[in-house]
Amino acid sequence: MKKVMFATAVGIALSAVQPATAQEVNESVCGASPGGLWSLVGTGLDAAVKAEYPGSTITYQTSSGGLANIPQVMNGVCLFGMANDGDLVFAAKGIEPFKAPVEGLTAVAVLYDWAPVWWIARKDFAEEYGIEDLNDLVEKKPPVRLVFNRRGLLTSAITESTLEALGVSLEDVESWGGSIQYQASNEQTGLMKDGRVDMLANTLFEGHRSLAEMGESVDLKLIGVPDDAAQAVIEEYGLQPWTISADANPWGDDDVKTVTTSIILFTKADTPDDVVYEVTKSMIEHPDKMGAVSDAMKRFSPEGMVAQDAAPFHPGAIKAYKEAGLM
Structure with a gap:
C-alpha cells in the first residue's frame, strides 16, 4: 500500500513540473481557388499554427473569393475567411452585393498588402x-x-x-x-x-x-x-x-x-478570444512559415499584420498584438 501511495505522490509531483500540453487549433479558413495565392497563404497559416501548437490543423476551403467568404463565415461554414479590405468595407456598409449592413465582422490580420x-x-x-x-x-x-x-x-x-x-x-x-x-x-x-x-x-x-x-x-x-x-x-x-x-x-x-x-484574415466578433489569439500569435511567432509558401509572400512580417482600418480587430487578435508590442 505504501508503494502505491509513493508512486501516486511521485506522479502528482512530476505532473506539477511538466508543462501543460499546448492546445490544438483545428479550424477552417475560406479562401478562393484551389491553385491560387490564397491557397498558398492557407498553407502558410496551417504551418505557422502547427509550429506554435503541434497537432493543430487549419483546413483551407475553396471558395469564389472574398465577397463569398463573408456570408460563409457569418453562417459558420468556416471560422475564418480571407477577403479584400474593400469587401469588408462594402459588407459593413451594406453596399451591393450586400443587401444590408453585415454586423459583427472583425479583422484578425493583414495577410498581404503589396x-x-x-x-x-x-x-x-x-x-x-x-x-x-x-x-x-x-x-x-x-x-x-x-x-x-x-x-x-x-x-x-x-x-x-x-x-x-x-x-x-x-x-x-x-x-x-x-x-x-x-x-x-x-x-x-x-x-x-x-x-x-x-x-x-x-x-x-x-x-x-x-x-x-x-x-x-x-x-x-x-x-x-x-x-x-x-x-x-x-x-x-x-x-x-x-x-x-x-x-x-x-x-x-x-x-x-x-x-x-490588402488581403485580410477575418472572423466573427463572437469567435472565442482564445482561438483568435492562438492563430494570431502563431503568425507573429512564425512569420517564416507564412513567407516560405511563395516568393510573393516573402515580405510578410508581424508589423504588417496590423496595417488596416477596414474592420475593427478582434479582441483575441488585439491581445496577441499587445503582447508582441505591435499595438
Missing part, C-alpha cells in the same frame, strides 16, 4: 498623347482601348471608381472613340502583348511574371494615379496609398503613385 493597382500603357500610345498620369488621360481624351479586370471583382470596381473620381464615366471613354472591356489577368496580358489594347489596370505583385512577359513583347509605360483620385478610392474602399518604387518599375526610373489593396 498588390498595388498598376495602370500600364503602351509606350507609343502614352508618348503620342503625352500621358504621364491619369489626369493627362482625362485632359487629352484619346481613343483609348482600356481593359479592366472581370466585373464583380474589387479590382475592376476600384479602377472604374478612379476614373469616376476624375470626372470620367465609361460612356465618356466611348465618346472619345475608345472602348472598355473586362478580362481576367491572363487575358489582359495576352491583349497587351498582341497590341489589342492601349492600357490596362489590374492589381499585381511587384515583380509579377506577367509584367516581364508583356514587356518582352511591347514597350510599356507605368501611368501614375493623381493624389485626389487615389484619396477618393482610399476612402471609398478602405485602401492604402502605395508608391511603386523606381526599382520595382520595370519601364522607368521614377517612383509612381497608386493605391494598394
